[in-house]
Structures are given as C-alpha cells and as structure tokens.
Amino acid sequence: MMQTECRRCPLRKFPIFVKMTDREVDFMQSFKVGELKVDAGTTLMMEGSNSPQLYTPLRGMGLRYKTFESGERQVLNFVLPGDFIGLQAGVMHEMQHSVEATTHMTLCVFDRKALWTMFRDYPERAFDLTWLAAVEEHFLGESLAAVGHMDGLGRVARAFVRLHDRALAIDLVTKDGMHLPYKQQDLADALGLSLVHTNKTLKKLREREIAIWRDGQLKILSYPKLCAMAELSEAREPVLRPLI
Amino acid sequence: MMQTECRRCPLRKFPIFVKMTDREVDFMQSFKVGELKVDAGTTLMMEGSNSPQLYTPLRGMGLRYKTFESGERQVLNFVLPGDFIGLQAGVMHEMQHSVEATTHMTLCVFDRKALWTMFRDYPERAFDLTWLAAVEEHFLGESLAAVGHMDGLGRVARAFVRLHDRALAIDLVTKDGMHLPYKQQDLADALGLSLVHTNKTLKKLREREIAIWRDGQLKILSYPKLCAMAELSEAREPVLRPLI
DNA sequence: CGGGCTCTTGACACAAGTCAAATCGCGTGG
DNA sequence: CCACGCGATTTGACTTGTGTCAAGAGCCCG
Structure with a gap:
C-alpha cells in the first residue's frame, strides 16, 4: 500500500501545528524512512532501551509510562497523532519511559541517525525539536501540578x-x-x-x-x-x- | 570585578557535565553577555513573561514553580549551579513557570537572540540544548512518578x-x-x-x-x-x- | 459453559489535610 | 536593653479524602 507523503500529511493542516515551509516538508520527506502499522498492545519503546527509530503517530492512540520495581506504573501522558516518540532515545543515551500502542496505530518512521543531519543542515527543524521538548516539559509540569494540588x-x-x-x-x-x-x-x-x-x-x-x-x-x-x-x-x- | 571566563568556568570540570571542545567553549564565551548577581528572593523569570535573557547559575540556589489561581504553588524543581534557565522562553512564546532565587546567586547571562545563532552555526550546541530539555523532561517525569505513587x-x-x-x-x-x-x-x-x-x-x-x-x-x-x-x-x- | 478482563459498589482503615496554638529566632523600634 | 511583631518550625487533636479489600455484574471469547 502506498504510504502517505509528507506533502499530503493529514496532520499538517491543523492550526495547532507550526507551519512548515515547502523546503522543510521536502526535508521531512527525505528524513522519513517508512510507515509502521502496529496492533493495540504493541510496545513501541522500552524504558532503558535505545530505539534506532523515532516515530510520529498519524493515527491511533498510545501511552507513555514508567514502571516501578513494585510493578505499578505511572502514566506520563497519552500519545495522540502528531506527538513525537523517541526524542529521549535520540539525544540521551536511552529512553526513560516506555511507549505502548493502546489502539492500532499508524506511525511515520524516522531514522535516528538522521537526527544529526537535522541539527547540521536544518537548524529550523532542530529548533523545532527543542521547542517540542519544551512543550513536553510544559505539559509534564502541568501534570505534576495537578497531581500535586488537586x-x-x-x-x-x-x-x-x-x-x-x-x-x-x-x-x-x-x-x-x-x-x-x-x-x-x-x-x-x-x-x-x-x-x-x-x-x-x-x-x-x-x-x-x-x-x-x-x-x-x-x-x-x-x-x-x-x-x-x-x-x-x-x-x-x-x-x-x-x-x- | 572581573567576570569568570567560560574557559575557567568552575563548573565545567565536574564529570556530570558533558565535555566541550575548545571551539565550543570559545563560542560559549562569545554567547555570554555578562554576569548577574542577585539577592535571595529575586524573581528571575515570571510565568507568562518572555525574558530576553537566559541564565546558567554559577553559584547559589533557586527554585522553579507554578502558581495557582488559589495562591498555592507547585515547585517543579530546585535550581542548582549548572542548570539552564529560560529555555522555554527561548523556544516557546513565554515561560510556563517562574524562577526565583532562594539564596544570593551568580548567573551567566546569555542573550536570547543568540539562541538562533547557536542553532545556525553550532549544531553541536543546539543538540546539547535539546539534550538538556530532554534531561529536564526526564526529571519532571520522575517527580510526577514520585508524587503519583509514593x-x-x-x-x-x-x-x-x-x-x-x-x-x-x-x-x-x-x-x-x-x-x-x-x-x-x-x-x-x-x-x-x-x-x-x-x-x-x-x-x-x-x-x-x-x-x-x-x-x-x-x-x-x-x-x-x-x-x-x-x-x-x-x-x-x-x-x-x-x-x- | 467457563475463564478472564473490565467495570462497579460497599465497608473499612489509614495517610494526609486542616485547624489551632505554642515555641523559637531575629530584627526593629521605643 | 527589652518589648514587640513577624516568619519559620513544631506539635497535638480532629476530619476527610483516598487506598485497600472483597465481591458481584457485565461482557467477550474459546
């Protein structure tokens, strides 16, 4: 089956996402190495591992969580289309949490090694990556505040x-x-x-x-x-x- | 009084910090616009504002927090020397939390506008910035897990x-x-x-x-x-x- | 039909919040 | 030099939100 071209990405049109130039879209296309479909229940990333791939979900939902020695879990957040999965693995040595598909999911797959290309050749995109990390940090802070006070x-x-x-x-x-x-x-x-x-x-x-x-x-x-x-x-x- | 040169930065020698090349240190020196000393109690960043400056504390301690309508606070974390303050303001439109000095503090001051230079000309440093954001995210996730389960x-x-x-x-x-x-x-x-x-x-x-x-x-x-x-x-x- | 999830509900226990007051420092002003 | 006020820390008594235990209901699937 034909995979979605970034040019026709069903998500880009939504206003919560920052606009991209045509050149950036073309680059993202070259950055994309494929599309992945997984069933509900699939573990996409494992705490402590270091995935060679990074994902952006196009369809489906999932969740990020940490596991305790006791077996309990802390869900960090819910993963929806447009999120980015694996940034930690990309920049730190390993993932600090796991990511699991809750429903059937379709994901854009990027090669982790291409991350460096992004920083070297597409500073605007590298900036966006940092921005994204800051957004995640923001929402985690919100959750912490909610759990701490409400x-x-x-x-x-x-x-x-x-x-x-x-x-x-x-x-x-x-x-x-x-x-x-x-x-x-x-x-x-x-x-x-x-x-x-x-x-x-x-x-x-x-x-x-x-x-x-x-x-x-x-x-x-x-x-x-x-x-x-x-x-x-x-x-x-x-x-x-x-x-x- | 003479301000500390990055070359002689008292923090760089500690092993928790990622090693920098001489070229990177020189760049950081040019990125640095000054040094700031503040008294205990000073608010360094205000939730909702957009500071033109970014800081790295050299001495002293502080804390990051969010305020509620009710007047309560959620402290997000404690700020120690070597942390980086203001990344959110740098990449998002505004800070999502406040930062306050708890003791007298000495901080390296960087110009927010120089952030873009970093992305354009020093991809290694831009990468580190993303890395740093990922580290923050990690610790916030840890705190959330602790508050949620312990x-x-x-x-x-x-x-x-x-x-x-x-x-x-x-x-x-x-x-x-x-x-x-x-x-x-x-x-x-x-x-x-x-x-x-x-x-x-x-x-x-x-x-x-x-x-x-x-x-x-x-x-x-x-x-x-x-x-x-x-x-x-x-x-x-x-x-x-x-x-x- | 039985086994295994998930969701519901009730009873009870306990960790943590709230309220209130005492103590201790410490700086200020009479 | 001492009285006073203010902020931070302590402590005790009481209340309550939330966890734990247990059991049943609904549902899907083999």
Whole structure:
C-alpha cells in the first residue's frame, strides 16, 4: 500500500501545528524512512532501551509510562497523532519511559541517525525539536501540578479537558464525543489515583451530568463546568507545537 | 570585578557535565553577555513573561514553580549551579513557570537572540540544548512518578537523595552535609504535601537517624536507608547533562 | 459453559489535610 | 536593653479524602 507523503500529511493542516515551509516538508520527506502499522498492545519503546527509530503517530492512540520495581506504573501522558516518540532515545543515551500502542496505530518512521543531519543542515527543524521538548516539559509540569494540588475530581476533569482540547485540535471530536480507548486503570495511573477511586470519581461526573466516558467514548456534557472543576479558564489559547 | 571566563568556568570540570571542545567553549564565551548577581528572593523569570535573557547559575540556589489561581504553588524543581534557565522562553512564546532565587546567586547571562545563532552555526550546541530539555523532561517525569505513587516518607527521601546526588556532583557536599537553603514550605510544595505533614515526616527521618535537615543544612546519616526509602538503587549511574 | 478482563459498589482503615496554638529566632523600634 | 511583631518550625487533636479489600455484574471469547 502506498504510504502517505509528507506533502499530503493529514496532520499538517491543523492550526495547532507550526507551519512548515515547502523546503522543510521536502526535508521531512527525505528524513522519513517508512510507515509502521502496529496492533493495540504493541510496545513501541522500552524504558532503558535505545530505539534506532523515532516515530510520529498519524493515527491511533498510545501511552507513555514508567514502571516501578513494585510493578505499578505511572502514566506520563497519552500519545495522540502528531506527538513525537523517541526524542529521549535520540539525544540521551536511552529512553526513560516506555511507549505502548493502546489502539492500532499508524506511525511515520524516522531514522535516528538522521537526527544529526537535522541539527547540521536544518537548524529550523532542530529548533523545532527543542521547542517540542519544551512543550513536553510544559505539559509534564502541568501534570505534576495537578497531581500535586488537586483532588480526584479536579484531576479527572483536567485530564478530560486536556484530552478533549487536543482531540478537537486534530478533528477527532464528533457530536458523539471523542474516542478515548484507554482503560480506567490507565487514567488512574496517569492521575496517581487508585482504580477504585477513579471509578467512583467517574461516576460522580456521570451523575452530575458533566461528562460520560463509556465504551471507549468520552462525551462532555458541560464543558464550562468541567473547566471550572479543572481550574482552567474556558478561553485558553491553544499551545502551538511543531510537527516532526 | 572581573567576570569568570567560560574557559575557567568552575563548573565545567565536574564529570556530570558533558565535555566541550575548545571551539565550543570559545563560542560559549562569545554567547555570554555578562554576569548577574542577585539577592535571595529575586524573581528571575515570571510565568507568562518572555525574558530576553537566559541564565546558567554559577553559584547559589533557586527554585522553579507554578502558581495557582488559589495562591498555592507547585515547585517543579530546585535550581542548582549548572542548570539552564529560560529555555522555554527561548523556544516557546513565554515561560510556563517562574524562577526565583532562594539564596544570593551568580548567573551567566546569555542573550536570547543568540539562541538562533547557536542553532545556525553550532549544531553541536543546539543538540546539547535539546539534550538538556530532554534531561529536564526526564526529571519532571520522575517527580510526577514520585508524587503519583509514593507516600510522604518516600517522597521526602527521594528528594533528599536527588538533591544530595546533584550537590555531590558539583562538589557542594562537605563532611557537615550540604547547604539546603529552602523552607519546609518549599519542599512541601515540591512534593505535593502539606507543610504540617512535611514537618512531621522530617521529624521521622530525624528520629530514625536517617537524615537531619536543620538551619539550611542537610546531613544524611544513612544513605543506604534513605535510598531504600526512596526506592532508588544505591548504585545508580549519574545522569549526564550538557552545560550551557 | 467457563475463564478472564473490565467495570462497579460497599465497608473499612489509614495517610494526609486542616485547624489551632505554642515555641523559637531575629530584627526593629521605643 | 527589652518589648514587640513577624516568619519559620513544631506539635497535638480532629476530619476527610483516598487506598485497600472483597465481591458481584457485565461482557467477550474459546
């Protein structure tokens, strides 16, 4: 099957992604070594390993997480189309977290060795890479703040708002809501809550008719109320990010 | 007073910092526009602002934090000599957190506009900048994991181990322990604990003769026990990081 | 039909938050 | 020189959010 050309990349058109010049698009095309389709459950990157490849998901969702000696996990964030996977492996010696596909995923594959070419010959793109790292840092900081200071309801609300915003930005929200293929355990691990407590919190949101998450589908009934619970302003300017 | 030349930078010699070529050191010298001394309490960067300057602390300590509408703070991490301040402002439109000096600090000052020169003419240094961002991301991920999964004692232990390691790496640990000029409230805000609970946890560490933090001085009595509580192996290879 | 996930719910325990007050330094001004 | 106020640290008593345990329900799949 024909793989998608960067020129026709389905993601580039969305306004959350920083505009690229034609020359940059052409370079990205040469940087791209292929396309990968994986099934749900596939581990894309392993904590401690050093992948020779870097990815940008085109379709599907996944998650990044760290594992503890005890067997518990901390989910760092949810991976959506347009994210970049493997930057740590590219610049540090090894990945500090794992990445797993939650659904079937289609990913652009880049060669890690080409990263250096980027820095040498395409400073604009290298700059974008740093920018991207800064964006990741920003969102991690947000999560840390949420887990550090908000109660269960607030954390869940915030996660829903963030996911919804991101999905909306890449046109993944329909009148029925958005596809959210994770398990309650995944959300619990992301928010530092127990599974049971997460479940009870979701029930509250359902009962108060604020948001319903069922059968992998998230439907927000009252965005204003959800934002209020998440301590987020309804009118936020979206975080712009580069697309690699 | 004569300012320190990069060539004689007191930090470069420490092994946690990535080695630089002479050419790179010379470039950093040209990148450096001055040296700044600030008093304790000075706000170096403001959340939402866009500083025209970037800093690398040479001496002194500070902290990065986010503020909530409620007035509470989340401390993201503690700033020690060799960190880099302002990368977000440099690549994103504005800072997403504030940075404050906790003690008197001496900082190398770089011009934000020179950042682009770095990307254009010194790809190795641009690479290091990305690397640095990845290191920050890594530590934030660690903090998130700690706050998400460990109890008070574990979090405090982990913070102490991390701070101690970092201080040791830049020769700030003496037989009396290390200088740790923060308030209990700062630590509490970093760990997502209340001040009262943090205080009681510190008392436990004192009573069990594991670590004593008093009068701005942290003395670790049993590093093995502290590591065990922090769920960290005693033999960890240090995280290498570039120096900007 | 049975086994294995995931999701739900209820009962109970406990870690951590909140409230309140005492103590200790320390700098300031009378 | 001492009284005072202020910030940081301690401590105790009480409350509560969240974790843990346990069991059942719904569902898919072999």
